Amino acid sequence: MDLQQMRYVLAVAETNNFTRAAERCRVVQSALSHQIARLERELGAKLFERTSRRVRLTPAGEAFLPAARQALDAAERARAEVAAAAGEIRGTLAIGAIPTVTAVDLPTELRRFHLRHPRVRITLRSGASELLAERVRDGDLDLAFLGLPPDVRPKGVRGRELTRGELVVLVPPDHPLAGEAETDLPRLADEPFVDFASGSAARAQSDQAFEAAGVRRDVAFEITTPHFMAALIRQGLGIGMLPAAFVSDLPDLPAVRLRDAPARVEHLVWSRFRPSPAAAAFLADLGAARPDAAGA
Incomplete structure (x- = not known):
């Protein structure tokens, strides 16, 4: 068993295809297939199920893969440590x-x-x-x-x-709050919100603040990126909250400070x-x- 055989197995597992794996490893497919077959004989178990339509890991292959990744990572780490001892970071x-x-x-x-x-x-x-x-x-x-x-x-x-900071409210340009410098959470109770997924740390910041203020809100849109949040707010579909230090990247959306603002670290x-x-x-x-x- 050698590291190159492990690299071949990993490439096939990630591409589910011997041809693409060979292209990734820059070898001919016959050489890659030969080395994997040789490894399977040494291990006494098939690592892949092969049909004319698909390639997938066997239970033995599933068991082999994490250890192979660890071995390859350890080898790469060893090379990096030797290089660092000689003054080169790699x-x-x-x-x-x-x-x-x-x-x-x-x-x-x-x-x-x-x-x-x-x-x-x-x-x-x-x-x-x-x-x-x-x-x-x-x-x-x-x-x-x-x-x-x-x-x-x-x-x-x-x-x-x-760093520590506070969240601010982002509203559509034609929103009644757009011209105000400051507001509070109770004034936002009837607004539809755009926010991150329930249960995420990003969502917890605003959920905890509203709960502490005794205010219920309607999160109508759950998103995963701040720019998608901004796009929905631009269309007038809701309002949202983002870190004050981040909203400079969104100059077209009015940002309103909160007197009882959620905090983030x-x-x-x-x-x-x-x-x-x-x-x-x-x-x-x-x-x-x-x-x-x-x-x-």
Whole structure:
């Protein structure tokens, strides 16, 4: 068994096709098929069910895949550690970020890091805070930028608080509140709302504020991105709330301050385990000078 065979298995599992897997691995299909068949003989089990129409993992293949991924990740980590000892940062850097991160200019930071460390492959995944934190805990992401209510701390990860802020109300340009500088939650009770999915950390910020104020509201539209929220508000379908620091990206929508505004805290989190050289370098760039120190 060798690493290249594992790469072939992973490629077939991800593409469900031997031809596409061979193209991804830049080998002829016969060579890829031969190596997988050789591995199956060594393991004494078939990893794939092959028919004229489909390819899928067998139960043995399902069991083999996580260990193969771990082995490939460990090999890549070993190469990166050796390179770092020689003064070169390489390997991979997997980052997660909420769509409304404002504490750092992430595109600019990623560009700077890429220019300093061109041999690092950077990936970015956008999503909800709770899912990103889980992926950091599971080792799928090196670090992530989260937005959480003030009373919530990310669990099972290390991290630091980046910034605190408040949400403001976004309304259509012709809305009665468009000309006002400030309002409160009771005045919004009869408005249809556009908000994030129920149960998400982004939704919890506004839900908790309305509950504390004793105000019920109607969330008519559930979305996953702030720009989709803005598009629905522009059409006059509802109002919504976003971080005050983010709404400068939406200058066409009136933003109204809230006297009892929901608050949000942005966090940077990373694994409890020793970060990779690339992750350690990026964390240091962001001011997390000791990424292996105690955290959340």
